[in-house]
Amino acid sequence: MNKDFIFSTESNPTNFSSVKDLAIGMLVGTEFSSPTASNLYALGISKTFGGSNILLCYSPGFFKEFSLLKNQSVDSLDISLKTDLKYSEYFSAGYSYKISENISTGFTLKYYNEKFSQDAIGAIFADSSLSLIRENETETMKLWNVQLGADYFFAPSLRVSLSASNFINIKNGYFNETNRSYELKTPKNMRIAIYSQPFETVEANFLYETINAMQLSLGKTFLFNKISASLDCTYFSVYSISGIQPSLSLQYGNICTTLSGVIYFSAIQKTASLADLASNGISNLIHNKYTNNKALLNISYRLNTETERLVQFVDVTISNSIFPTFTEHFADEPFAVARVVNLSDKPVSVKPSSKIDKINSELIYSPNVLVQPKDTASIPFYTVVSENYFSPKHEISFVNFYVTTENRDADDEMQKPLLINSSNAWDGEVNNLRYFVKKDFNFSSTLAKRLLSTHKSELDSASSGMMNFLQAKILFNETITGMLYVADPLASNDRVQFPHETIDVKGGDCDDLSVCLASFYESIGIETAFVDYRGNDHSRHVHLLFNTNLSPAEAGWITQNDKKYYIRKNSLGEEKVWIPLETTERSNFANAWEKGVEIFSKEALDQLGLIKGTVQIIEIY
Amino acid sequence: MKKIMMMILLLAVSLFAQSYKVEKIQGNVKALIGNSEQWSDVKEGTMVSPSTVLMTDKNAMIVLSGGGIKFTLKPSAALSVNSLKRMSIDELLLALAMEEILSNPAKRKNDNAQNTAIYGTDESKDNGAVIPTNSLGDLKLNGAKQLAENGFKETAILAAKEAYRKYPATQKNIPLRFFFASQMMNLSLFDEALSEYTQMQNMPMNDEQAKEVREKLDFLKKKLAGM
Numbered sequence: 081m082n083k084d085f086i087f088s089t090e091s092n093p094t095n096f097s098s099v100k101d102l103a104i105g106m107l108v109g110t111e112f113s114s115p116t117a118s119n120l121y122a123l124g125i126s127k128t129f130g131g132s133n134i135l136l137c138y139s140p141g142f143f144k145e146f147s148l149l150k151n152q153s154v155d156s157l158d159i160s161l162k163t164d165l166k167y168s169e170y171f172s173a174g175y176s177y178k179i180s181e182n183i184s185t186g187f188t189l190k191y192y193n194e195k196f197s198q199d200a201i202g203a204i205f206a207d208s209s210l211s212l213i214r215e216n217e218t219e220t221m222k223l224w225n226v227q228l229g230a231d232y233f234f235a236p237s238l239r240v241s242l243s244a245s246n247f248i249n250i251k252n253g254y255f256n257e258t259n260r261s262y263e264l265k266t267p268k269n270m271r272i273a274i275y276s277q278p279f280e281t282v283e284a285n286f287l288y289e290t291i292n293a294m295q296l297s298l299g300k301t302f303l304f305n306k307i308s309a310s311l312d313c314t315y316f317s318v319y320s321i322s323g324i325q326p327s328l329s330l331q332y333g334n335i336c337t338t339l340s341g342v343i344y345f346s347a348i349q350k351t352a353s354l355a356d357l358a359s360n361g362i363s364n365l366i367h368n369k370y371t372n373n374k375a376l377l378n379i380s381y382r383l384n385t386e387t388e389r390l391v392q393f394v395d396v397t398i399s400n401s402i403f404p405t406f407t408e409h410f411a412d413e414p415f416a417v418a419r420v421v422n423l424s425d426k427p428v429s430v431k432p433s434s435k436i437d438k439i440n441s442e443l444i445y446s447p448n449v450l451v452q453p454k455d456t457a458s459i460p461f462y463t464v465v466s467e468n469y470f471s472p473k474h475e476i477s478f479v480n481f482y483v484t485t486e487n488r489d490a491d492d493e494m495q496k497p498l499l500i501n502s503s504n505a506w507d508g509e510v511n512n513l514r515y516f517v518k519k520d521f522n523f524s525s526t527l528a529k530r531l532l533s534t535h536k537s538e539l540d541s542a543s544s545g546m547m548n549f550l551q552a553k554i555l556f557n558e559t560i561t562g563m564l565y566v567a568d569p570l571a572s573n574d575r576v577q578f579p580h581e582t583i584d585v586k587g588g589d590c591d592d593l594s595v596c597l598a599s600f601y602e603s604i605g606i607e608t609a610f611v612d613y614r615g616n617d618h619s620r621h622v623h624l625l626f627n628t629n630l631s632p633a634e635a636g637w638i639t640q641n642d643k644k645y646y647i648r649k650n651s652l653g654e655e656k657v658w659i660p661l662e663t664t665e666r667s668n669f670a671n672a673w674e675k676g677v678e679i680f681s682k683e684a685l686d687q688l689g690l691i692k693g694t695v696q697i698i699e700i701y
Numbered sequence: 702m703k704k705i706m707m708m709i710l711l712l713a714v715s716l717f718a719q720s721y722k723v724e725k726i727q728g729n730v731k732a733l734i735g736n737s738e739q740w741s742d743v744k745e746g747t748m749v750s751p752s753t754v755l756m757t758d759k760n761a762m763i764v765l766s767g768g769g770i771k772f773t774l775k776p777s778a779a780l781s782v783n784s785l786k787r788m789s790i791d792e793l794l795l796a797l798a799m800e801e802i803l804s805n806p807a808k809r810k811n812d813n814a815q816n817t818a819i820y821g822t823d824e825s826k827d828n829g830a831v832i833p834t835n836s837l838g839d840l841k842l843n844g845a846k847q848l849a850e851n852g853f854k855e856t857a858i859l860a861a862k863e864a865y866r867k868y869p870a871t872q873k874n875i876p877l878r879f880f881f882a883s884q885m886m887n888l889s890l891f892d893e894a895l896s897e898y899t900q901m902q903n904m905p906m907n908d909e910q911a912k913e914v915r916e917k918l919d920f921l922k923k924k925l926a927g928m
Binding site for chain 1: 739837866867868869
């Protein structure tokens with residue numbers, strides 16, 4: 081649509097521009113008159129500053145000249161008198177402002193110079209004689225012509241332009257009565273143009289003017305590797321003049337070349353009388369009844385000193401506050417989702433990244449998302465919390481979101497506040513307790529080994545098959561036995577202690593004790609699973625299942641009662657004996673086991689909790 | 702979804718097992734109550750709760766009654782009182798699904814070895830079990846068979862599957878596996894029966910049994926393929 085931007089004032093009275101930064105252009109033309117006349121028609125420059133665009137066009141070739149000869153007899157003497165009429169559009173300028181993504185308004189200003197000179201016969205009286213001489217009278221008129229209007233995008237592929245011409249004309253100069261009849265006609269005119277792109281590579285445009293002018297054009301773009309070629313054909317009708325303007329445009333990178341021709345269907349008047357000119361006049365220097373078929377070559381170069389933004393944020397929604405202990409949780413679960421729009425005409429691969437202040441030391445990249453042209457896509461943002469981060473209290477931080485495409489710098493960025501919970505905070509999902517188990521692994525492993533070493537003789541004399549069971553029993557009795565059950569403070573009922581904290585304070589609630597015991601067990605290779613119980617009154621409870629690593633046939637080594645264990649497959653698909661432990665039953669391992677069986681059998685099995693979803697078994701790793 | 706919720710509601714009502722009165726005892730009958738590790742004697746006229754497992758010795762029997770049900774546990778059998786209840790096919794399917802959930806943990810993200818091997822002499826000791834666990838498995842399988850013979854086919858299948866899982870040696874009892882697989886087919890549980898016969902296919906058995914397994918597998922595959 082803007083391949084011929086230096087024609088803007090003629091075909092684009094609202095100065096609508098798609099020039100992103102700076103464009104310069106040159107238009108040369110050849111009029112097939114006899115002899116042919118070639119000219120530099122125009123030189124133009126267009127510059128965009130933010131939402132504003134300014135066009136300046138110097139047009140030495142936009143002129144129309146008429147020469148008429150009139151023979152006059154004076155005293156049987158024939159005198160040839162010449163009349164020259166020259167209409168020139170020396171200069172034009174345009175300004176437009178993009179009010180929003182959909183609306184742009186602007187105006188164009190054309191500076192015309194009309195210079196009419198006529199020979200006349202003058203008489204010089206001497207003492208006794210009269211001499212006739214040819215005199216030349218020249219009058220000049222300067223005309224500032226204003227066109228203004230607005231463009232509206234009903235859809236990315238449908239623009240409507242409405243403009244008014246010749247409502248404001250500023251004249252400077254004087255024409256006598258005769259010359260006034262030759263003056264450039266500037267009838268008041270309303271113009272509506274519809275620019276559409278019904279298909280990705282097809283343009284169809286329609287224009288109507290109240291001065292009884294219309295224009296229809298159809299264009300198709302072909303893409304070849306790095307070159308795009310457009311074929312356009314425009315039919316126009318202005319007053320009684322009609323014709324077509326076929327054109328071929330080739331664009332390679334920033335350079336665009338357009339070769340077009342103007343072929344008139346109507347008969348062109350090569351000669352006319354002054355009376356004819358006076359009665360019809362001309363209102364358009366390009367298309368008028370005295371013009372010839374022509375060929376035009378437009379070469380333009382677009383320079384982008386600024387990075388072209390291909391995508392842009394519409395909004396970003398923070399879906400989760402950050403729980404810093406869930407180090408890898410946000411690598412699977414997005415903490416924010418952005419809506420991003422592709423501003424370009426091509427599919428764009430968007431690389432999202434974010435950096436949370438105090439949590440990330442560098443940018444964290446999320447998976448690329450392909451966004452179709454002019455489409456809006458939801459892009460999830462993931463992050464990884466540094467394992468070294470620790471904060472005993474909640475704090476408000478901020479996160480910088482970036483979307484990057486093929487450009488070196490981000491196309492767009494947005495900052496949002498974000499709540500970072502304390503390191504002990506837990507979202508109530510038992511699945512996420514495993515992060516608390518893992519966080520203190522070194523502590524748990526060291527303490528577990530130290531505690532087990534004090535039972536060396538007992539362990540050495542046991543069979544290898546009994547090792548998991550015995551170690552689990554010893555660790556329970558050494559750590560959980562004797563602890564206090566302490567509920568969370570009411571204000572922070574979703575708080576979980578790390579194992580070293582539970583050992584330090586010698587107490588905790590069900591999740592603290594389960595996390596602590598699971599950490600000890602897992603740190604020495606005993607598989608565990610949390611059992612999550614959800615009551616009807618939103619109450620929650622959690623305890624442990626652990627893998628004794630005994631086969632079903634070996635279950636008799638630890639119990640005569642087959643209701644006290646469950647058969648579950650391990651990661652290799654082997655069936656093993658698992659037993660439940662109620663960690664809040666702190667008297668000893670045997671009682672914790674019995675209590676665990678009682679609760680699990682009742683809630684998970686008898687009351688169908690596993691099917692209803694009120695009881696869930698959550699593997700810790 | 703609506704159907705599943707309905708099934709769960711029905712199941713929640715009907716699955717509550719009841720206690721039974723011991724009407725008659727003959728010979729040596731023992732009971733394992735709740736989470737106890739000790740088998741105890743059973744007396745006539747007492748009530749046994751659903752959490753009780755009853756075991757009859759050779760030549761022993763026990764008659765239970767309650768809720769319009771009268772059941773005789775014949776010699777050399779073990780039975781959880783909890784199994785003495787009526788169950789619909791839907792309820793059975795839900796119970797089997799629950800067993801699946803329990804016995805198949807989600808795969809660990811980290812498949813590294815959880816523990817290194819221990820080298821040295823395995824000094825496993827006799828754990829002093831009153832009843833060898835494999836024997837208890839056989840008794841339980843007998844108990845499950847008696848359940849089926851008395852019309853409790855659904856709970857019999859559950860009891861048999863539990864016995865197979867907790868006492869793997871019982872899986873080698875080919876005649877009883879045929880018995881329970883046929884019970885599944887009688888209840889139109891073709892998927893479950895197919896799974897059962899598929900497992901049996903790899904077990905040592907005589908030619909006649911192997912032939913029957915092949916025939917059943919062919920039949921079930923065609924049935925499930927809708928042929």
